[in-house]
Amino acid sequence: MTCSRIREWISLEMDGQLEPRRVASLERHLEDCAECRSYREDLHLGQRLIAATEPQLPESFDWNLRLGLSRAMREAAQAAHPWPERRPGWQTWFSRAGVAAACGLAAVLTVAVLGPMDSLLPRGSGPAAVVIDDPTLRLPRSTGEPAVAVDASRRPLERRFLPVSGGFGGSLQRGVSNSSLLSESSTPRLDDAQVVRIRQLEQDVETLRRRLFAKDRQIQFLQARLDSVSTRGVDRH
Amino acid sequence: MNRSIENLPPGAPDPGQNPRDLRDEDLIVLVQNGHRRAFDEIVARYKGRLYSFTLRMVKDPHLAEEMTQETLIRVYMHADKYREIAKFSTWVFTIATNLVRNRMRQKSRAPRMLSLNPVPEEDEQPVDPPDPHADPSQAIEGAELGDLIAEATAKIPEKYRIPFLLREVDQLTYEEIQQVTGLKLGTVRSRINRARNRFRQNIKPLLKNEDLLAELERIEAMAGSEDEE
Numbered sequence A: 001m002t003c004s005r006i007r008e009w010i011s012l013e014m015d016g017q018l019e020p021r022r023v024a025s026l027e028r029h030l031e032d033c034a035e036c037r038s039y040r041e042d043l044h045l046g047q048r049l050i051a052a053t054e055p056q057l058p059e060s061f062d063w064n065l066r067l068g069l070s071r072a073m074r075e076a077a078q079a080a081h082p083w084p085e086r087r088p089g090w091q092t093w094f095s096r097a098g099v100a101a102a103c104g105l106a107a108v109l110t111v112a113v114l115g116p117m118d119s120l121l122p123r124g125s126g127p128a129a130v131v132i133d134d135p136t137l138r139l140p141r142s143t144g145e146p147a148v149a150v151d152a153s154r155r156p157l158e159r160r161f162l163p164v165s166g167g168f169g170g171s172l173q174r175g176v177s178n179s180s181l182l183s184e185s186s187t188p189r190l191d192d193a194q195v196v197r198i199r200q201l202e203q204d205v206e207t208l209r210r211r212l213f214a215k216d217r218q219i220q221f222l223q224a225r226l227d228s229v230s231t232r233g234v235d236r237h
Numbered sequence B: 001m002n003r004s005i006e007n008l009p010p011g012a013p014d015p016g017q018n019p020r021d022l023r024d025e026d027l028i029v030l031v032q033n034g035h036r037r038a039f040d041e042i043v044a045r046y047k048g049r050l051y052s053f054t055l056r057m058v059k060d061p062h063l064a065e066e067m068t069q070e071t072l073i074r075v076y077m078h079a080d081k082y083r084e085i086a087k088f089s090t091w092v093f094t095i096a097t098n099l100v101r102n103r104m105r106q107k108s109r110a111p112r113m114l115s116l117n118p119v120p121e122e123d124e125q126p127v128d129p130p131d132p133h134a135d136p137s138q139a140i141e142g143a144e145l146g147d148l149i150a151e152a153t154a155k156i157p158e159k160y161r162i163p164f165l166l167r168e169v170d171q172l173t174y175e176e177i178q179q180v181t182g183l184k185l186g187t188v189r190s191r192i193n194r195a196r197n198r199f200r201q202n203i204k205p206l207l208k209n210e211d212l213l214a215e216l217e218r219i220e221a222m223a224g225s226e227d228e229e
């Protein structure tokens, strides 16, 4: 038996992976071979050194993680329901998916200007699910088991990301998605006065949108703090 | 205040139970259903292990902290993608390992980054040659034991170091390491063996130093007395 093979066995033995029938041969070799004996001692010492020098995370880690989580949730929510960018032309508003309060407001205002909106909206168009295909998230290849189909669309992520208690979480999910509105034959004809009015409303919506976004951030932040405080309070013995 | 979002599926763990009494796999089901405290417990269980692993891979404490955070954020954000066909720990370390690998790849692509530690390519190579850059007479005096060990670990070639750390630091089984890395079982075995061999060469100068060994015993005694409290 070569020393090199014996050293493989020593490594396996440390992890409880050496076949029992080989243990006796290993011990026999070690009795006669001072080199391999010292090799094994060094490996054990190495394990102790690693265990004894385990690095410590800074105290601030949990807090930073919460901030990081809030940011990630906000980004995910925004990816699911992008705030519309300000663009010339009133139609931008209606061709965009999702911003609940804005759309709700727009709907109300539009009803005032154009009449009932129901007839203009296609039925059953909900917000799109977030589909994130990230290679780092694939499940490990498992031994002999079939590959896992990761079904990101099964549960739209935004259900969990948005503030749930009170607020506008619920209404955000009912945002309208309607990209084909203007191409429909039922496209309303607007006179100049109506267009001017819509531009004004658009500006109002923009202002409200900014406020809403600022409040959303504030809520996320306060929620994170609340979670932190209540968790600590409960966990302390 | 219970902020639970929806009804739990049948057979799901009881969210009223102390999270500390639950298995990782039960905690993640609670996280999937919006229970933030279950996630806090996962963080408590994993942050130290993840940090030890990433720091020993990337060496930079700030970067390691960031990557630990990133791993845990991904666990939370993508909790829905976890299915109990793999152990939860395996999933977490797969995410961490992939982040580490991506980072190393980026780094190695950067210009002017020359490896000081050429990687022997074949697993079949019988014995690792001694590291030509190891200098047994290097100044050990005054250095922190932790830094010396970090240095000795960092000098293990990356492809051996990943399975080695998953084993030594994170206590994963060979089968779990196989799943995390996608390597064959035999390769996991041989890489851990090679890493140990290399690590031993790297710490050899330390093992003769009485002061450092005394320091090791002091740390172990302290850790032992903490455990008794």
Ligand SMILES: [Zn+2]
Pocket (backbone or CB within 6 Å): A002, A003, A006, A029, A033, A035, A036, A037
């Ligand atoms: Zn021998």
